[in-house]
Amino acid sequence: xxxxxxxxxxxVAPAVTRPRSRKRLRKAGWNVLGxxxxxxxxxxxxxxxxxxxxxGHDILSYTPQWIPTHPVLSNFTDAIHxxxxxxxxxxxxxxxxxxxxxxxxxxxxxALALAxxxxxxxxxxxxxILGVQMVPLAALIIPLYILMSRVHQVDKLxxxxxxxxxxxxxxxxxxxxxxxxGVPKELEESAMVDGATRFGAFVRILLPLLGPGLVxxxxxxxxxAWNEFIIAYVFxxxxxxxxxxxxLASFTTLRGTDWGPLMAGATMCSLPVIVFFVLVQRxxxxxxxxxxxxx
Amino acid sequence: xxxxxxxxxxKSYGDTPAVRDLNLKVGEGEFVVLVGPSGxxxxxxxxxxxxxxxxxxxxxxxxxxxxxxxxxxxxxxAMVFQNYALYPHKTVYENLAFGLRMRKVPKDEQRRRVExxxxxxxxxxxxxxxxxxxxxxxxxxxxxxxxxxxxxxxFLMDEPLSNLDAKLRVQMRAEIARIQKALEVTTLYVTHxxxxxxxxxxRVAVMRDGILQQVDTPQRLYDLPANLFVASFxxxxxxxxxxxxxxxxGAQLVFGDxxxxxxxxxxxxxxxxxxxxxxxxxxxxxxxxxxxxxVGGRVLLVEALGAExxxxxxxxxxxxxxxxxxxxxxxxxxxxxxxxxxxxxxxxLGRFDRHLLLTPGEAVEVAIDPRLLHFFDLETGAALPxxxxxxxxxxxx
Numbered sequence: 001x002x003x004x005x006x007x008x009x010x011x012v013a014p015a016v017t018r019p020r021s022r023k024r025l026r027k028a029g030w031n032v033l034g035x036x037x038x039x040x041x042x043x044x045x046x047x048x049x050x051x052x053x054x055x056g057h058d059i060l061s062y063t064p065q066w067i068p069t070h071p072v073l074s075n076f077t078d079a080i081h082x083x084x085x086x087x088x089x090x091x092x093x094x095x096x097x098x099x100x101x102x103x104x105x106x107x108x109x110x111a112l113a114l115a116x117x118x119x120x121x122x123x124x125x126x127x128x129i130l131g132v133q134m135v136p137l138a139a140l141i142i143p144l145y146i147l148m149s150r151v152h153q154v155d156k157l158x159x160x161x162x163x164x165x166x167x168x169x170x171x172x173x174x175x176x177x178x179x180x181x182g183v184p185k186e187l188e189e190s191a192m193v194d195g196a197t198r199f200g201a202f203v204r205i206l207l208p209l210l211g212p213g214l215v216x217x218x219x220x221x222x223x224x225a226w227n228e229f230i231i232a233y234v235f236x237x238x239x240x241x242x243x244x245x246x247x248l249a250s251f252t253t254l255r256g257t258d259w260g261p262l263m264a265g266a267t268m269c270s271l272p273v274i275v276f277f278v279l280v281q282r283x284x285x286x287x288x289x290x291x292x293x294x295x
Numbered sequence: 296x297x298x299x300x301x302x303x304x305x306k307s308y309g310d311t312p313a314v315r316d317l318n319l320k321v322g323e324g325e326f327v328v329l330v331g332p333s334g335x336x337x338x339x340x341x342x343x344x345x346x347x348x349x350x351x352x353x354x355x356x357x358x359x360x361x362x363x364x365x366x367x368x369x370x371x372x373a374m375v376f377q378n379y380a381l382y383p384h385k386t387v388y389e390n391l392a393f394g395l396r397m398r399k400v401p402k403d404e405q406r407r408r409v410e411x412x413x414x415x416x417x418x419x420x421x422x423x424x425x426x427x428x429x430x431x432x433x434x435x436x437x438x439x440x441x442x443x444x445x446x447x448x449x450f451l452m453d454e455p456l457s458n459l460d461a462k463l464r465v466q467m468r469a470e471i472a473r474i475q476k477a478l479e480v481t482t483l484y485v486t487h488x489x490x491x492x493x494x495x496x497x498r499v500a501v502m503r504d505g506i507l508q509q510v511d512t513p514q515r516l517y518d519l520p521a522n523l524f525v526a527s528f529x530x531x532x533x534x535x536x537x538x539x540x541x542x543x544x545g546a547q548l549v550f551g552d553x554x555x556x557x558x559x560x561x562x563x564x565x566x567x568x569x570x571x572x573x574x575x576x577x578x579x580x581x582x583x584x585x586x587x588x589x590v591g592g593r594v595l596l597v598e599a600l601g602a603e604x605x606x607x608x609x610x611x612x613x614x615x616x617x618x619x620x621x622x623x624x625x626x627x628x629x630x631x632x633x634x635x636x637x638x639x640x641x642x643x644l645g646r647f648d649r650h651l652l653l654t655p656g657e658a659v660e661v662a663i664d665p666r667l668l669h670f671f672d673l674e675t676g677a678a679l680p681x682x683x684x685x686x687x688x689x690x691x692x
Contacts, residue, residue, distance in 0.1 A: 186380035189347050192367040193374045194445070195397030208384045 051263040059259050075264035084239045088247035099164045099225035107172035115180035129170045155237050164225045172217045179213030215280045244269050297358030297448040304353035313339040315505040324479040328496030336505035337485045373442035377454040379434050381426040388422040394445040412444045432463050449481040523676035527621035534573045537641040538613040543567045551611025555588040557665045560681040573669035579645035580662045587664035594657045612641040620676035
C-alpha cells in the first residue's frame with residue numbers, strides 16, 4: 001500500500017535485495033501464522049455469540065449457518081426466564097467480589113512480607129507457593145470436599161469463596177511479589193528518611209507503584225472466581241445457591257441440550273468479564289516506575 | 296546543623312564484618328568524604344547514620360543525641376541516593392514537597408520553600424513534570440533539592456554523581472560543593488572516586504575492608520599518606536611503587552644498579568632491611584638539570600594528554616610483590632617482555648612537560664630526588680618515619 005506513494009525509484013544495491021525480500025517473506029509467514037492462531041481462538045467465541053441469536057432450526061441444521069440470517073432474541077429471554085437465573089447472578093457476584101477484594105488485600109500484605117522483609121523460612125515459603133500451583137485441581141477436589149464438609153462449609157458460598165482463595169492467592173502473591181521486587185528499595189528508604197513511617201512508605205510510595213500488579217492480579221482473581229465450574233458444581237447442591245456457571249449446566253438435561261438459551265446464557269455470562277477487563281486494562285501501564293532511578 | 300560522630304562503630308552481616316571499629320567525627324558544617332574501593336564499608340557506614348542499617352556495636356551521635364535506636368524519620372537528616380530514588384508517580388513539585396508534607400509543614404510554607412529551591416536549582420519550569428520526563432542531570436538536581444528543601448541537620452550523600460556522564464559530573468561536583476558551602480550543612484559524602492573525594496571534601500576519610508585507613512585534608516592525604524593503600528589509592532595516575540634495600544648505615548638506598556644517597560631522609564631504623572619506595576608521577580623527572588640520583592631507563596609508551604604527557608619508563612628495580620597492601624586498581628603493571636637485559640624491572644609513570652620529545656624505545660635518564668620519596672614498611676605497609684618527617688598520624692579526628 002505504502003509503496004504506491006514512492007516518487008522516485010530508490011537505487012538499491014543488488015546484493016541487498018535478496019536478503020531483504022527474504023526478510024519480508026519471513027515476516028509475512030509469521031503474520032499468516034498469527035492470523036491462523038487468532039482465528040482458532042476467536043472462532044468458538046464467535047460461534048457462541050452467533051448461535052445465541054439463531055432460531056432453533058438454524059442451530060440444529062446439518063449445513064452450518066455461519067451468520068445468523070434471521071437473528072432472534074428469544075434465546076436470551078428464555079435464558080433470563082429460566083429458573084434461578086437471578087439467584088445465580090447474585091451468587092456469582094457475591095463470590096467474585098469477595099474473592100477479588102480479599103485476594104488483593106491478603107496477597108498485597110503477603111507479597112510485602114516476602115519481598116521486603118527477611119525472615120526465617122522465607123525461601124521455602126516461596127517455593128511452596130510456587131509448588132501448590134502445580135498440583136492439579138482434580139486431585140484435590142475429594143480431599144477438599146471431605147475437609148470442607150467437616151467444617152460444615154459444603155453447599156455454602158463461604159465455602160466456595162475459601163476454596164477459590166486457596167487457588168487464587170498463591171498466584172496473586174507470586175505476581176505481586178514480582179512487582180514489588182521491581183520497585184527499588186531506595187524509594188521506601190528515601191521516604192522513610194524524608195519522614196514517613198515504614199507503613200507510610202508502603203502506602204504512599206509502594207502501593208501507587210503497584211497499580212499494574214494489582215490490576216493484573218484482580219483480573220486473574222475475577223476470571224478465576226467468575227468462570228470456575230468444577231468446585232462450584234461439586235460443592236453447591238441447592239439450586240438457589242448455585243453460581244452462574246453451574247446454572248448454565250442446567251440447560252443440559254436428560255432429554256438433551258437446549259443449545260439456543262445455553263449459548264445466550266453463556267454470552268451473557270461472558271459479558272461481566274469483558275466489561276471488567278475493559279474497565280481496568282488501561283491501568284496496566286507497565287513501566288510506571290520509569291524515572292525513579294537512572295535506567 | 297549538627298555534628299555526626301561514629302564512636303567505635305562496627306557492623307557485621309552474620310559473620311562478615313562490613314565496618315570495623317569506626318571512629319570518625321564530622322564537625323558542624325564540615326564536608327567529609329568517605330572514600331574507598333567498592334565493598335570497603337563506606338556505604339554501610341553512611342546507611343547506619345541514616346538509620347537504614349542497624350548498628351552492631353558502638354554508637355552514632357547526631358548533635359548530642361545517640362541515634363542508634365532512632366527511626367530514620369526522627370533523625371532529621373536528608374539523604375541523596377546513588378540512583379536518586381525519586382518517586383516516579385509524583386511530580387517534581389510533589390517530590391520536593393514530600394518531606395515537608397510528612398513533617399506537617401503548612402501548605403503555603405511548603406509552596407514557598409519548594410518554589411525557592413526550584414528557582415535556585417533551575418527547576419522552576421519543570422515542577423509539573425514527572426521524573427521520567429527529566430534528563431539525568433535534572434533528576435540529580437531534584438534529588439539534591441529534595442534534600443535541601445527540608446533544611447535538615449545533616450546531608451548524607453551516597454555516590455550522587457556516579458550515574459552522570461563525565462562532563463556533567465565535573466559540573467555537579469562543583470555545584471554540590473558550592474551549595475554545601477553556602478548552606479554550611481554538615482555533610483557526609485560517600486564515593487569510590489578519589490578525584491571527587493579530593494576536590495570536594497574539607498577532609499577525606501579513606502576506608503578499606505571496613506577499616507578506616509586515614510582521615511585528613513586532601514592535600515595532607517596526598518603528601519603524607521599513612522600507608523601503602525592510601526598512597527596507591529589517592530592520586531591519579533597512582534604513585535609509583537617498588538622495593539629497595541636500605542644500606543647498613545641507613546643513609547643509602549639500593550635498587551637495580553642505583554645507589555641513592557638519602558641525605559636528611561635517612562632510614563635509621565631500617566638499616567639493612569628492604570622497604571617499599573614510592574614516588575608520585577609528577578616527581579619523576581627527566582634527569583637534565585635536576586638533583587638526585589640519575590637512573591637509566593627506557594621509554595615504553597608515551598600518552599599525550601594535551602597539556603602534558605604521561606611517559607611509561609622502565610627502570611631496573613624490584614617490583615612490589617605485596618599486591619595485598621595496595622589498591623587493586625593501582626596494581627603496578629607487570630614486567631614488560633621487551634627489555635630482557637633488565638632482569639627485574641619496574642615501570643615508572645612520569646608526568647612530563649609536553650614539550651619534551653620522547654619516543655618509545657628511547658633510552659632516558661630520570662632524576663629521583665630522595666626528598667620527594669615516600670617510604671613504607673614491606674610487611675605492614677605503614678609509612679616509615681624518616682629523620683626529617685616524623686610518623687604520620689593514620690587516623691586522626
